[in-house]
Amino acid sequence: MSVVFRALIAVSALAGIILLLDYTHGDGGVFVYFTVQSSVIIAVVSASATIWTVPAWVRGAATLYSCITGTVYHALLANPSSPFHVVDSGAHAPHNLLLHTVTPILAAVTWLFVDREPVRWWFAAVWLCYPLAYLAFALARGAIVHEYPYPFVDAGELGYGGVTISALGFTVAFFLLGLLLIGLGAGVRRLLRQQQRTRVEDPAGV
Incomplete structure (x- = not known):
């Protein structure tokens, strides 16, 4: 079962990227x-x-x-009430659905209900290395080309002070999201173990 779900995630993500490249006529800038x-x-x-x-x-x-991709997109970028809302002409295109909705949901479901392997809580902090490295990349690139991939890292509009405030908020939010994934995974494992023990102790359900 886990192999099937992992394959579905890979296919969804890859298809989303391919469709996005087709939508942008092969623009590697994506x-x-x-x-x-x-x-x-x-x-x-x-x-x-x-x-x-x-x-x-x-x-x-x-x-x-x-x-993170799914959460930030739906909560901020695609949310008209968000200060970081971005109008996207391809919002309803297949690539958008796959990259921002289908793949994150499949990934979360697989992690919580299919794989169910324990992970130490402090990995939620280790996992932040990539988002922080991405922030450094976006700022360094922006300083050179004067263009930023997202409004919340746009130092030209927010200034570096504003970006720092945004980055701190996102860092805390992403850490908590990591803890949530780890905690929910542990909770699901405990619940399933309890159900298995119950079935073994009382197979007739009496």
Whole structure:
């Protein structure tokens, strides 16, 4: 079952990237976005996990990045009431649905209900290395080309002080999201173990 779900994640992420490239007529600039980078990560990790043993903390990291993509998009970028709302002409295109909705949901469901492997809580902090590295990349690139991939890292509009405030908020939010994935995963494992013990002790359900 886990192989099937991992394959579905990889196919969804890869299809989303391919459709996005088709939508943008092969514009390689799309790889600047966290959405695309995180989709590459989850696709590679999930595809690899169908063949080899990939450590749970690595799969957890890829899951978090995919969930960050979905959460930030729906809560901020696609939300008209958000100060970071962005009008996207391709909002209802297939690539958008796959990258921002289908893949994150598949990743979360697989992590919580299919794989169910324990991960230490402090990995939620380790997993922040990539988002922080992405922030540094976006700011360094922006300083050179004067263009930023997302409004909340736009130092030209917000200033570096504003970006710092945003970054601190996102860092805390992403850490809590990582803890949530780890905690919910542990809770699901405990619940399933209790149900299994109940079935063994009382197979007739009496």
